[in-house]
Amino acid sequence: MILRSLTVKGWRCFVNETKVGPFDNGLNIIHGPNGIGKSSLIMALTRCLFDSHNVGGAGIKAIRSWGRELSPTVAIEFEQGDEQFKLFKQFLVSPTAQLSRKEDDKFVPLAESRAADDRARAILSGEASSRGVSDQRHWGFAQILWAPQGNLRINELASVPRATIQDSIGSQITGIGTEDLENKISEAYSQFFTRTGKIKRTGSSSPPIVDLQSRLKTEKERRESCRQQLQAFETASRRIEDLTAELKQAKQSEAELDSQLKTNREQVEKYRKLTEQKKQYQLELSSAEDRYNAIVERITAIADAETEQTEISQKHKLLSNDLPTLEKIVEQDLKASNNAVEQLKKTRLRRADVSNSRAIADLAERFTRNNESFAKFNKQIEQLEIVTDELKELRASRAKIVAPDKLLLKQITKIARNRDDARLRLNASLIRVKVKFAKQTTIDITQAEQIGRQTTQEDQTLDIGGSPDVVFTIPGVGHFSATGPTSDFAKLHNQFESANSTFLELTSGFGSDDLATLEARHAEAESMDHLISNTEVKLDALLNGATLEQLMTKRSHAKNILDEIISLYPAWKQTVPNLDETARDAEDIEFKYNRDIDDAETASDSAKAALKRSEESLANRKSEIANLRSRMSATEKTLQSLQGDGLNHQARIERRLQVALERDAAIGKLKIVNERILQLGDDPAKSQRLLEEQLKAFRTTVDSANGKLNTETGRLEQIIADAPYSTLAASEEHIASLENQILQQQKQMDAIQLLYETVICEKSEVMNALVDPIGNRANYYLNRIVGSKFQKIDFDESLLPQCISPDQSIGGVDLEQISGGEQEQVHFAVRMALADIAFPKDRQPVVFDDVFTYTDASRLNRIANILEESAERFQIILLTCHPERYRGLANAKFFDLEEIVNHKTNL
Amino acid sequence: MVKFIHTADWQIGMKAVHVGSVGETVRAQRLASAQRVVNTAIENHADFMIVAGDTFEDNSVDRVLVQKVADILASFPKPVYIISGNHDPLVPGSVWEHPAWSSHPNLNIAREAKPIELENVTLYPSPLFEKHSLVNPVRWIDASNNPKISVGLAHGTVSGASHGVIDYPIDREAAKITGLDYLALGHHHSFATYPSADGSVRLAYSGAHETTKFGERDSGNVVLVEIHSKGSTPVLTSIRTGGLTWRTLDETVTEVDDMLRIRKEIEALGDLEHSLVELKLAGVLHQAAQGELTRIQELLQARFLYGRYDASNLLPSPADETWLSELPVGLMQSVARQLHHWTDPAHVGERSALASPDVATRSLLELYRLMQEQSS
Incomplete structure (x- = not known):
């Protein structure tokens, strides 16, 4: 098919009849500014070829000239084979369709109305829309060949172009009847299985x-x-x-x-x-x-x-x-018993001897003990008296020493130092005049530290100090006045006097204001204090917590005891008793007594017992x-x-x-x-x-x-x-029957499933064979446009690109992820590839409406080259608002739509 | 002279899983056959009947069946002697406790292993009391000095009669050992005799009175036993009582016409409503014979009491690819070729898990069917 001209009237912006053409067999550029009606022309082309003349709905109403009640008309002149045709359609009001063929230089009607619609659609294998105006899905081959404004992308390839491409490639995947048979297989499969391959478990269709x-x-x-x-x-x-x-x-x-x-x-x-x-x-x-x-x-x-x-x-x-014998024995025993009792009494009388000897021994021991105590107290008291005397003497000596204590001495020493310092500062502030008198004379000092008249001796040197002036008169000699540097003499003097006064006050009680003397006295007093302290310690040690009076009382008590014992045993005054001896004597006496008393008691008891x-x-x-x-x-x-x-x-x-x-x-x-x-x-x-x-x-x-x-x-x-066995028998038979039915069903399902899966598998293989030539062709075009930036475009069974691989190492990248310009270039390459494969021989019109919106100038040049080459095989019609971009195409025929419209308007 | 009917293994109430939906009919037929046994006994003027075990399939069969069997046996005007078998042993709750047995005076259930004295015969019944045992059930019998005709009833496995599990083993020479004139056995479903060294037969299985399954030979009979006197050789006559015909047809298909021949053979079979037919097909299936195969399937299912066929060994003919050309070129032919490859068990190429020769064959048939639908 070759488009020759397109005439519109009452069509959107084309109120008047506007004809574009005749188009060249090769490259045609229709250009004009925005809003001039380029896209309306494309719309007119597709509505004329693919829409029924009596189509209704909002879609067709949109073609009417704005604000007018005109009947939109479109006429296309084209060549098909060796014949020329004209297709005319009027929409909305009095809709009409007529297909004419040029016979003897005249267009003679060939078909009208619906027949004209059908024949028109058949030219590019289009399909009638079931509702409303057609869209790209109904465009037949034009789906590949024609791209509306800014949209090179093909969303879904319709069956006819797809079949054509497949046929062209030679894979007879959709040979006649294949699709029906495939549908039947799918239908059979869907009776048993879901789309995901699972058995339908629910619903009436299970x-x-x-x-x-x-x-x-x-x-x-x-x-x-x-x-x-x-x-x-x-x-x-x-x-x-x-x-x-x-x-x-x-x-x-x-x-x-x-x-x-x-x-x-x-x-x-x-x-x-x-x-x-x-x-x-x-x-x-x-x-x-x-x-x-x-x-x-x-x-x-x-x-x-x-x-x-x-x-x-x-x-x-x-x-x-x-x-009688027994009475006599009693009498004898009574007598013996009385004797024994008597003997016992006698023995008991010796008890006093035992006590006496024990008393002597105790007294001797007491005497000895008191004697020792008395001596001890005596000695202690003597020592105490000595130490007490020493202490008295020391305290008397100490009382005679008048000396400052350590703290006071420290104060005195400090004040003395302050006073001396004040004196030095005072002296330093004085003007000192030394006068050595050669003879006795008087001197009247009127201004000095000490004023008054003084009489001086021969060779006496008088040191006069004063501040700020020293003024004195030596009668007959003259009036002397010495002036020195001014200083705060009064203040220094007061400081000195204050220090001196304090010093004198502190030392006043010690009979000397000589610091060395006071220090010597302090040392002496301190030494005495130390001696007194030592003596007091010694005294305390001797007293050992007691008082002298208590010691003397104890000594007196011991003396009284001794005197009492000596009064009993005067010999002990001379000779102190032997404690061991007295003790031994006492023990001997007691031992003998005890032994004798035991014997006597035993004898007495025996006698009494015998009597009893x-x-x-x-x-x-x-x-x-x-x-x-x-x-x-x-x-x-x-x-x-x-x-x-x-x-x-x-x-x-x-x-x-x-x-x-x-x-x-x-x-x-x-x-x-x-x-x-x-x-x-x-x-x-x-x-x-x-x-x-x-x-x-x-x-x-x-x-x-x-x-x-x-x-x-x-x-x-x-x-x-x-009857469980009978029930079991019936049950097992039922089970066997069911299992047999299931087996048969399963076998049929397996058979259907295998058939379906085999179809899918085989189809996939065939599709792969199909996709390869398209991919190769598209990649060829893309390579020419963008160079080797992209490795390849990946196609799937839809024969459309799914992703693009930048290089071998990186997997497919979604087309949406590449730039807008590159997306245009990929879809252009795909369209051209599909067109090449679909129409290897027949020249068909390729119509692109301003589709390279984002493509840069250099790549557009390469695209233009491809289009120029393609014009050898296709009729190319480009609609653009940038004709300058294609000016380099030597064989292109340009149509200035603005000029055409204006010319018509002017006419 | 004594004349009696020897039968066994009625197995009333048995499962017929192998025939699925006609199981009930098969069971009913065993009862009908039981009546035929009684009729046979009457017709042959038997002095008595002996049932050598397994009258019932199980002790827990429906009691209605027990009553029916008792009624059938009671229709014999002379005594019937019955022993329990391994399927219906004398245990608490067994079928033998049913009051039907005592309600008919001619029915004698041997409840212990002890001789039963008849006018000129002594019976030696060996009832079974459990399902499994390795005890010889006739070991207690000693009829060697019995001047009367001695007949034993037992249920067990004669040595060499079975290769399966042996229950209640019985020596082949058991009749001679025990001094019996005849030992009537049950357990084995086929009629079988065991001649002694002198050629006389004194030990036999009557076989089941009705065939139980496909492939069971010499079943569906009873034995009429005649013994003239003590020590004389029994005369055994096998008499058919079975009502069902179980046919197994093994057919090999090589030519296109074979399937037609088979169909005609099947159509020629008589006694349709009492026949159970099993057809086993092997060989190659020519596509042109597909219709015959379908017809045979229909015949088997519609004409006979029960029919089934097994075509799993029937493979599409490798040379028969004529119909493939009728398929749409391209994809469908490619699919058909692939499936055809898979129908060959010797195919060495890639094969999906589902693609067994049987399934592939069916898939091809499905494709053929769909193609036929499409063309029509």
Whole structure:
């Protein structure tokens, strides 16, 4: 297709008819300032070719001239093959479409209205818009070839240009019927799977396998329940077996025990009877024994009483005979005892000797101790008196020394220094005049430190000082006046006087104002103070915390004690007693005393004891005799009582024999019963209780086992009623059926999935083969424009660029990230590549509406070169407001739209 | 002279998982076959019947089935002697506790291993009391000195009869060892006899009265046993009682016409409503035979009581690529070629996880189906 001209009227800014053309086969530049209508021309071109003449909606209304009620019209003249056509359309009011063909230099209508619309769209394989005006998606090949203002980018390639490109490349990916078949495969796939390849699990469109699997799950749960019931059946059955065996055993044991118990009961009765018999025989025996014992006892008692009578009588006689001897022994023992007591008393009298000797020893010790104390006190008091005297003398000497203490001396020394300093400063301030008199004379001093008249001797030198002047008159000699430097004499003088006065005041009490003397006195006083202090320490040491008076009292006390002791033992005045000797003497005396007193006491005690024993023996004997008399009387009474049964001795013996026979008979019967009892063993009543308990326990066990058995049987019957095996059989068959259906479904799904995935995979491979030539061509163009800055443009299945790789080391960069100018250049390269591949032979119009907004001049030049070259294969129509940029293109044909419009307007 | 019917392994209430949805029918047919057994006994004037174990599949089958079996057996006017088998052992809660057994005087459940004296025959029943055991169930029998005809009933595995788990082992010479004239066995589902050294047969499995599954040979029979006198050789006659026909067709497809032949063979099969058919196909599938395959599937599912086919060993013919050219050129043909490669188990190229020969074959069939849909 070659565009020849474009005529618009009532179209946006073109109120009047405006025709642009005829266009050259090659490069055409339509230029004009902004707002002149360049984009309106492009719009007219696309509306004319791709929109139905009767299209409605806001989109088509926008083409109407502003503020006018005109019917927008557009006419395109073009060549297709060797023929020329004209397409005319009127929109909005009385919409019309007409396609004419040039026949004999005249355009003859070829198709009108809808037919014209369809044929027009077919020229570039466009598609009708289902609603409203068309957009790029409906433009067919023009989607590649035509770029609206400032928008080189293709968002989504429509199917026709895409198919054309694919066909051109030779990959027959979309051979006839492929798309339908592919859709069918996709449709089949989508019956089972989601877009992400997962099985559709929810919704009404979910495949049957989902329901089958759900039913299978439910059925498996049912099967599991059946299996559990079967297991429960097995368990209950086994349990019943066990319980039955247990019950059988328990019942057998119960029967055995019952029989045993019956036998035992008979034994118990037998035992009871024998026991009662035994008790009867025991009573009989007891009675016989009692009677036998009674007669035996009586006989024995009578014999015993008679024997006792004899013995008592004999013993009484013997004891009575010994009584005088015993009385004599008591008398002897009494005498010995009295002697011993007497001896003891005598010994005790020596106790005073012991005390005396001990007193002497103590007194000697006291004497010695006091004697020592007295000497000690005496010596101490003497020393005290000496030291006290020394102290008195020292204190007297110290009292005579008048000396300043250390602090005062320090003050005096300081004041003296101040005074001397004041004196020196005062002297320094004085004018001193020394006058040596050659003869005796008088001198009247009128101004000086000391004024007045003085009489001087021959050769006397008078030193006169004063301030600020010294004035004196020596009669007959003259009036002298000496003036010195002025100073504050009065102040210095006052300082001196003040210091001197203080000094004199401080030293006034010491009888000297000589500092050396005062210091000497101070040293002497300090030395004396030291001596006094030492003596006081010494005195305190001697006193040792006491006073002299106290010491003297103690000494006097000791002296009194000594005098008292000496008054008792005068010899000790001369000879001090030997303490050891007196102590030893005292101990000896005490020792001997103690020994003798022990002996005497022992002897006394022995004698007393002997006396007591003999007295007791006598008393006992007497008591015994009295007792015997009493017993004799009692025995007599007993005998009388025992013999009061009215029987004689012989009769009693016969009676004893009779009773003995009765007793032996009872013993014999008892023995027989005992033997019978022994034959029965232990008391069967005890076993009876045990057996009864055992039987009770067995019966409990039987009852329990019966109860459990009943429970288990009930449970088993319940399970049997549910017929778990039959239910299981049905369930497993259902499961098998479901699993088979699922398997079949799964196989079909697998088959569909494999088919679908294979299509995707194969398609991807084919697409890769397809994309490569486009990429190579686009990269060629881009390389020419920008150089080697970009390695390559990356395409995907959409045949459109997705990203750009700056170099091999860096991955793809999104196109949005590169500059606006470079984005224009990439999309230009892509369009040109697609156009090259889509139309390797046919010349088609390439229309770009001011699309290089951001491209710089140098790259635009390269683009212009490419366009110039491309004009060999395509008809290029550029719309721009910068025609100067393309002025270098020698073969370009320029259309000044402003001039065209103005010319028309002028016309 | 004594004449009796020997049957076993009725396994009433058995699972028929392998036939899925027609399991209930198969179960019902076993009851119908049971009635045929009784009818056979009546027709042959049998003196009594013996059921050598596994009358029921399990002790927890529906009690309605127990009642039905008892009623069927009770329809035999003479005594029936039954022993429990390893599937229905005499345990608490077993089917043998059902009151139906005691309500019919001709039914005798052997509840212990002790001889039963009949007029001129002594029966030696060996009921089982647990599912599994390695105890020889006939070890207690000593009929060597019994002057009457001695017949044993037992349930177990004759040595060499099975390669699986052996329960209740029974010696091949058990009849001779125990002195029995005949030992009627149950457990093995096929009719089988074990001749003694002298050639006489005194020990046999009657087999199940109704076939249980595909591939089970010589089942669906009972044995009529005739013994003239003590020590005489029993005369065994196998009589068919099974109502179902289980057919397994193993077919190899090599030519396009083979599939047609197979279809015709299947169409020619009789007794459709009592037939269960299993078709195993192997070989190559020509695309032109696709229609026949579909027809066969329909036949199997619609015409018979149960039908199934296994075409997993049926691969598309490598030479049959004619239909591929009918596909749109380019992508679709490429897809078809890839799938075709994968149908070959010996294909050494890259193969996706999903692309087993079976799945690839199905994928090709799907593609073919979709293509047919499109063209129509």
